[in-house]
Amino acid sequence: MSNYKFLITLLLILVIASMGYTQVSPETRAMWHTRWSCANDSQIQAVVDYMVAHHMNVLLVQVYGDGYALYNSSFVPHSPEAPGFDALASAVSRGHAAGIKVHAYINMTNVYSGGLGTPSAPNHIINSHPEWAMVNDAGVSDITKVGVSGTMIFYCPEHPGFAQYCRDVAVEIATNYAVDGIHMDYIRYPENNYCYCDLHKTNFYNTYGRYPSAGDADWDQWRFNNITNLVTWIYNDVHNVDPLCEVSAATWKTSGAYFQDAFGMLEAGVLDSAMPMTYTSDEDLFRQWITAYHQNSGGRNIYAGIYVPSNLLKEEVIAAREIGVEGQALFCYDDIGRTATRDIEAVYTADAAVFPLYWLDGSPDTWAPVISGIGATGITGDTAVINWHTDEKADSKVEYGLTTSYGSVKTDSTDVYDHVITLTGLSASTTYHYRVTSIDPSNNSSTSTDYVFTTTSGGLADIIIDDDDAGYSSSGNWYYGSGAGDAAYNGDYYYAVDDVVESASARWTPYITSANNYEVYIMYRAGTNRCDNTPYTVYYSGGSQTFLINQKMNGGPVWNLLGTFYFAAGNTGYVKIGNNASGGDVVCADAVKWVAAGGPTPTPTPSQTPTPTPTPTPTTTPTSTSTPTPTPTPTPTPGPEVIVDNAQGSPAFTITGTWGTTTGAGYEGSYRYATTGKANTATWKANLAQSGTYNVSVIYLASGNRSTGAKFIIHTASGDVEQFVNQQINSMTWVSLGNYSFNAGDNTITLDALNSVAGKKIVVIADAVKFTLAAP
Numbered sequence: 001m002s003n004y005k006f007l008i009t010l011l012l013i014l015v016i017a018s019m020g021y022t023q024v025s026p027e028t029r030a031m032w033h034t035r036w037s038c039a040n041d042s043q044i045q046a047v048v049d050y051m052v053a054h055h056m057n058v059l060l061v062q063v064y065g066d067g068y069a070l071y072n073s074s075f076v077p078h079s080p081e082a083p084g085f086d087a088l089a090s091a092v093s094r095g096h097a098a099g100i101k102v103h104a105y106i107n108m109t110n111v112y113s114g115g116l117g118t119p120s121a122p123n124h125i126i127n128s129h130p131e132w133a134m135v136n137d138a139g140v141s142d143i144t145k146v147g148v149s150g151t152m153i154f155y156c157p158e159h160p161g162f163a164q165y166c167r168d169v170a171v172e173i174a175t176n177y178a179v180d181g182i183h184m185d186y187i188r189y190p191e192n193n194y195c196y197c198d199l200h201k202t203n204f205y206n207t208y209g210r211y212p213s214a215g216d217a218d219w220d221q222w223r224f225n226n227i228t229n230l231v232t233w234i235y236n237d238v239h240n241v242d243p244l245c246e247v248s249a250a251t252w253k254t255s256g257a258y259f260q261d262a263f264g265m266l267e268a269g270v271l272d273s274a275m276p277m278t279y280t281s282d283e284d285l286f287r288q289w290i291t292a293y294h295q296n297s298g299g300r301n302i303y304a305g306i307y308v309p310s311n312l313l314k315e316e317v318i319a320a321r322e323i324g325v326e327g328q329a330l331f332c333y334d335d336i337g338r339t340a341t342r343d344i345e346a347v348y349t350a351d352a353a354v355f356p357l358y359w360l361d362g363s364p365d366t367w368a369p370v371i372s373g374i375g376a377t378g379i380t381g382d383t384a385v386i387n388w389h390t391d392e393k394a395d396s397k398v399e400y401g402l403t404t405s406y407g408s409v410k411t412d413s414t415d416v417y418d419h420v421i422t423l424t425g426l427s428a429s430t431t432y433h434y435r436v437t438s439i440d441p442s443n444n445s446s447t448s449t450d451y452v453f454t455t456t457s458g459g460l461a462d463i464i465i466d467d468d469d470a471g472y473s474s475s476g477n478w479y480y481g482s483g484a485g486d487a488a489y490n491g492d493y494y495y496a497v498d499d500v501v502e503s504a505s506a507r508w509t510p511y512i513t514s515a516n517n518y519e520v521y522i523m524y525r526a527g528t529n530r531c532d533n534t535p536y537t538v539y540y541s542g543g544s545q546t547f548l549i550n551q552k553m554n555g556g557p558v559w560n561l562l563g564t565f566y567f568a569a570g571n572t573g574y575v576k577i578g579n580n581a582s583g584g585d586v587v588c589a590d591a592v593k594w595v596a597a598g599g600p601t602p603t604p605t606p607s608q609t610p611t612p613t614p615t616p617t618p619t620t621t622p623t624s625t626s627t628p629t630p631t632p633t634p635t636p637t638p639g640p641e642v643i644v645d646n647a648q649g650s651p652a653f654t655i656t657g658t659w660g661t662t663t664g665a666g667y668e669g670s671y672r673y674a675t676t677g678k679a680n681t682a683t684w685k686a687n688l689a690q691s692g693t694y695n696v697s698v699i700y701l702a703s704g705n706r707s708t709g710a711k712f713i714i715h716t717a718s719g720d721v722e723q724f725v726n727q728q729i730n731s732m733t734w735v736s737l738g739n740y741s742f743n744a745g746d747n748t749i750t751l752d753a754l755n756s757v758a759g760k761k762i763v764v765i766a767d768a769v770k771f772t773l774a775a776p
Helices: 006-012 041-053 087-097 160-176 198-208 217-241 262-268 283-295 313-323 338-347
Strands: 014-016 021-023 028-033 058-065 101-107 110-113 152-154 181-185 246-249 301-307 327-331 371-377 384-401 408-423 431-439 445-447 451-454 463-466 472-475 479-481 493-497 505-508 516-523 534-540 543-549 560-567 574-578 586-589 591-596 641-645 653-656 660-663 670-675 681-688 692-699 710-716 719-725 735-742 745-752 763-766 768-775
Touching: 028 041, 028 101, 028 301, 041 058, 041 087, 058 087, 058 160, 058 181, 058 327, 087 101, 101 160, 160 181, 160 217, 181 217, 198 217, 217 246, 217 262, 283 301, 283 313, 283 384, 283 479, 301 313, 313 327, 313 338, 371 431, 371 451, 371 463, 408 431, 534 560, 543 560, 574 586, 641 681, 681 768, 710 735, 719 735
Parallel strands: 028 058, 028 327, 058 101, 101 181, 181 246, 301 327
Antiparallel strands: 014 021, 110 152, 371 384, 384 408, 384 431, 431 445, 431 451, 463 591, 472 505, 479 493, 493 586, 505 574, 516 560, 516 591, 534 543, 534 574, 641 768, 653 681, 660 670, 670 763, 681 745, 692 735, 692 768, 710 719, 710 745
């Protein structure tokens, strides 16, 4: 499993000191070979001969791409690049004769290169099923790219017909050819703004009662599920044909990118191996990516993808061995030159067996679990929660005590990936040593080094989760930053390039031992290239709240308060950061802190304004109602209420200009929206039974395309008052505009889109307004 473990490795490594290298076995050494060099027997023989001469053992030969087959298929047209030639039969015959395993390498959702023009074969997928093409968020089908140079055309994995087609390609090959593996490339979405085809939208609406939109967590998960479901179907049906056929995928360098949950598929056991495309000329970055795969392999094999032109082939093979993964995969044969050959000769000096697949071939599992993410959280005067992760399911044991002799033990025999052991009966203000052990079902054991924690003098201790601590996770492309000193928590952090939609995210998930109100703080390394509207979302018991943080200022060692929230016991709450931001180049993910703030309460009490204020207030950005005036209290004093919703219509709710309507979301199930900078208004009219001071609050569905300063005009008994609301935050919570005097009878609130803060494709939301009597 992911596991070229150090203890076992010591028994397998032959050190040849005089030659200055280390030779290992078993070790999978794969080579990708693309379809552009598969036109005849001599081209196939050339790559086989090279691999034999250089002690490589797995050939990944591309036999399906651009919708054409380089094998004999009953339904896929044959490649015009190799008319009449069965490249797969040649590779299997010649590879097996030379002792090399052969995997059929096939493209999945990427079905065609636009620059090739319209294919001539009537049964080509482009001609026979253009309706299967993916559609972007602007409603443009990928089929329109046919004939456009430099483009790739992707098909939708949710279409049953296309999913069946992908499954049939893999199963036909496994049925008719003695391949040792099926290798899937492009098993993902092309970008985060795909796929918005009618089938996707309809199916999502029928399940959730709303149409998909960027930033919707359910919509993201929906697309993750589409890819995982397709891989699962192919995995099961290929193994029904050939139980020993290795099913693998070329995965993205970071799990979670483009809705490809590589770690999740490995842990679910629907991939036998992953070949992450960790292509880089930065060895530290390569180690970071491969280490993450090693620690989250689900007990399956990881072959580190190495880009031959990076000129770091030797260094990255050595790094992969030191990390402990089961092999490497080189991309690709056509790019190998003198430098790469010299590196290959330095690291592959003798033959090696491929790494075993014990769950398929019955070989013994002798590989111990990989332990990572060890940490102590939820510390009080007498308790502590110990957390860690293993790359395969295993049991849990914590030894703890006042010295490294420990003396106390707590165990859980349940085999899990994520381990949680709660220690109780501890002494206050005391430092404890601890270490963790996990044993897998085959009785392979791993034990950590020594760690310490200190109990508090009483009450709940602060919970701090730093990047790479237990409880920190990420998806998409994040880059490591170090040497920050106290400008970042513990001196290091991660950063991601900003994007129009969320393509990278990170989350901090605490283990809460005692349900309570907690103040939530964040720390990050500030810089001039940081975004000034970085979205942090706090997911607490019963809801969530998003804050847009200006990371150009208030960086470490300052802890920035987001607010106070109620968290239930366990690990259901968390804080998330996304890269869907602007006003800079990158967002920074560093650390989050939870500070107990009082006894349990069933209702969260979030702060309306992060402290220090995250969004600067120059003249270009009106003052946000995150700090309402004239009173700062977001929760009005209880009293008689009048709520006016947009769905009530005239005379309670009226509009001027052009407004759209969205149903299935918002207060009472609908809301209105209008473009900013145009003469659009919405007015709510409430008939108040008595004169007095009323708190006025508004509710809306927040999102990234909302105005950061929606202008509300409160028509009070003493005149008009203007308030600006940042509608990108505080989603579906009543946001106070303040307390004002009103006379009995009809009173109105107006939303002025013309004079709200505008921007490209920015709208204001008109949903519901509430008047709550504060004082007669």
